[in-house]
Amino acid sequence: MAETHVKQPNYVGVFIILAVLTLIEIGVSVYVNLPLALRPPVLLALAVVKASLVALYYMHLRFDRRIFAALFVVPVLAAAAFIFAITR
Amino acid sequence: MTMAPMEGTDTRKIAVWLFIASEVIFFSGLIASYVLYRGRVPKPEHALNVTLVGVNTFVLIFSSLMMVRALAAIQRDDQRGLRLNLLLTALFGLLFLSGQAYEFSSLFREGITPSASLWGSAFFTLTGFHGAHVFVGILWILTVLAKAALGHYSATNNIAVESVGLYWHFVDIVWIMLFTIIYLLP
Numbered sequence: 001m002a003e004t005h006v007k008q009p010n011y012v013g014v015f016i017i018l019a020v021l022t023l024i025e026i027g028v029s030v031y032v033n034l035p036l037a038l039r040p041p042v043l044l045a046l047a048v049v050k051a052s053l054v055a056l057y058y059m060h061l062r063f064d065r066r067i068f069a070a071l072f073v074v075p076v077l078a079a080a081a082f083i084f085a086i087t088r
Numbered sequence: 089m090t091m092a093p094m095e096g097t098d099t100r101k102i103a104v105w106l107f108i109a110s111e112v113i114f115f116s117g118l119i120a121s122y123v124l125y126r127g128r129v130p131k132p133e134h135a136l137n138v139t140l141v142g143v144n145t146f147v148l149i150f151s152s153l154m155m156v157r158a159l160a161a162i163q164r165d166d167q168r169g170l171r172l173n174l175l176l177t178a179l180f181g182l183l184f185l186s187g188q189a190y191e192f193s194s195l196f197r198e199g200i201t202p203s204a205s206l207w208g209s210a211f212f213t214l215t216g217f218h219g220a221h222v223f224v225g226i227l228w229i230l231t232v233l234a235k236a237a238l239g240h241y242s243a244t245n246n247i248a249v250e251s252v253g254l255y256w257h258f259v260d261i262v263w264i265m266l267f268t269i270i271y272l273l274p
Contacts, residue, residue: 008160015153019146026142029272039274047268051261054149058156058257065097071105072112079116087123 014057021050104251108258111221115262118214119269125210132207135198137191138271144187145267148222151180152260155229155253165243167236174233174249177256181226188219211270218266221259228252 025046028034034042056062061069154176161169192212195201202212232252235241241249 008163011153011156011160015149018149022142022145022149025268025272026138030138036274043268043272047264050264054152054257054261054264058152058260059254067097068101068105071102071109075109075112079112079119082116083120083123086120087127 009057009062011057014053018050018053021046098247100247100251101254104254108254111258111262115217118217119265122210122214123269125206129205129207132198132200135195135200136271137194140187140191141267141271144184144191145263147180147184147187148260148263151177151184152257154180155256159246159249159253162236162241162246162249163243167239167241170241170249171233171236174229174236178226178229178233181222181229181256185219185222185226188215188222214266215270218259218262221262225252225256225259228255 025043028042028046029039055072059072061072154173158170158173158177161167161173195208200208200211202209202216229252232248235248
């Protein structure tokens with residue numbers, strides 16, 4: 001689109017980071033003997049980093065207009081609060 | 089005069105983001121019910137094949153890379169790159185669905201079905217709806233691919249490619265969260 005100049009980040013580099021993070025997740029979950037209480041925060045943090053990389057670079061939220069980021073982040077925070085409230 | 093936040097923004101793109109926002113809320117309900125039920129009945133750890141699902145996760149992330157490369161291609165007017173990468177995205181999406189179909193049939197053989205337990209009901213509803221989203225995504229990609237083959241898109245006219253890409257990456261993000269919540273968390 002002429003309205004926004006889309007920068008093109010290193011998409012392959014982002015993929016490699018996503019792949020390595022996935023390997024770390026599987027490693028932490030299956031092979032590393034983390035204390036049970038530490039597992040959810042560590043694994044969820046890794047997943048959130050991966051999801052953020054996809055949103056920032058593949059969905060271009062890092063470079064696009066802020067309004068799109070707001071349209072995405074607000075419902076995501078609402079959803080996270082909802083899931084936390086209903087399941088704790 | 090200050091500019092309104094949406095002024096000059098393509099309304100079709102706003103529509104796609106609003107649709108994605110509604111999808112976030114849709115999946116949050118399913119995830120909440122899965123997490124709630126999981127706490128009440130034990131998860132059948134033995135039946136879950138983390139290796140298979142891990143490979144499937146790579147497949148879906150790789151398809152996202154192909155999708156973003158399709159958009160990058162048409163942004164520099166590379167028609168062949170657009171078609172090739174859209175085709176690869178759809179193929180890797182199909183590969184993901186095949187993996188999921190294999191996983192479901194293995195679970196069925198273990199007696200784990202949507203009606204057999206509370207866990208099964210929550211699991212199949214959540215992963216089934218995600219799979220349905222992948223399926224819809226593949227159909228959408230093939231529609232865009234057909235138009236791409238007819239030369240519909242260019243460096244200045246590619247909002248349809250960007251839109252299907254946003255949807256596809258969102259479905260990828262949902263899977264990234266589901267993989268952790270269902271398969272990795274204790």
